[in-house]
Amino acid sequence: MSDSPSPRRYALTLACRSAAGQVAAVAAFLGRHQAYVEQFTVYDDPPTARFFVRAVFRRAEARADELVRLREEFAVLAPQCEALQWQVHDLAQPLRVLLMVSKLDHCLVELLAGWKHGELPMQPVAVVSNHETLRGLAEAHGLPFHCLPVTPETKAAQEARLLELVHDTGADLVVLARYMQVLSDSLCERLAGRVINIHHGFLPAFKGARPYHQAFERGVKIIGATAHFATPDLDEGPIIDQATERVDHAHGPEDLLAVGRQVESTVLSRALRQVLEHRVFINGQRTVVLR
């Protein structure tokens, strides 16, 4: 990166205790840095007495070390704001994403298309699967493909290999794009807040591996999909986004799966975009999504 000053765009995210003066403190910080603020969104959550801030700003003449200086100086301010979590992101450095899939390709195809079309600001770093089925799709997009078959006997070793890949690729996020194996408690804890799953059901209804069959048996008239952070509690993680579609008595389980494909792909892509744009905060069992 040249030393000559160049315009750079940043996102500042802050979760802190609810209190007077939080906005003023952040605004003063941005003012001290002659920041040109493009977006400034806040939400106060009375039930948890937490306050959430997302600011997108730019600096006309940013020095090479500006991101480091911004972080060092916000680190001084953070305790005064009773910060619980904060980060300054350089928007020219998209988050690195490790994609996981089993045999069904519809969600992976949607994410890769969104990336190629510049709609998903991410840097995919690899595709990991427990089947060979989608190697061609990954490699056609120039992405390394790693097949880690999972059985009860191999699960621990394969998860250790997955953690190695997360480390070696510098992945910030892991996206379960119809990856049909339950991640262990220890893996979820190691990657807490960094694993996004698409559940092919409208949670909290119809948890598990076969929600469309459950929906058919129940005779529902609406099906849906849910993007959430994966936690040790299967299909219980904080929800990022959901969507639904109407169905009727004539839809069998396979028809429901067919209707659900686009709902799943749309919800996962939308949820991932919100995370990539630093809009999503985990707030206990829930999320705050600053639009």
Ligand SMILES: Nc1nc2c(c(=O)[nH]1)N[C@@H](CN(C=O)c1ccc(C(=O)N[C@@H](CCC(=O)O)C(=O)O)cc1)CN2
């Ligand atoms: N720790 C978590 N891991 C995963 C989650 C999660 O919420 N927490 N979500 C799943 C995705 N999923 C539903 O959305 C899901 C996938 C698979 C199963 C399941 O029972 N799988 C069986 C194996 C099935 C098979 O081999 O085809 C199993 O793992 O024993 C339930 C829910 C992804 N992981």
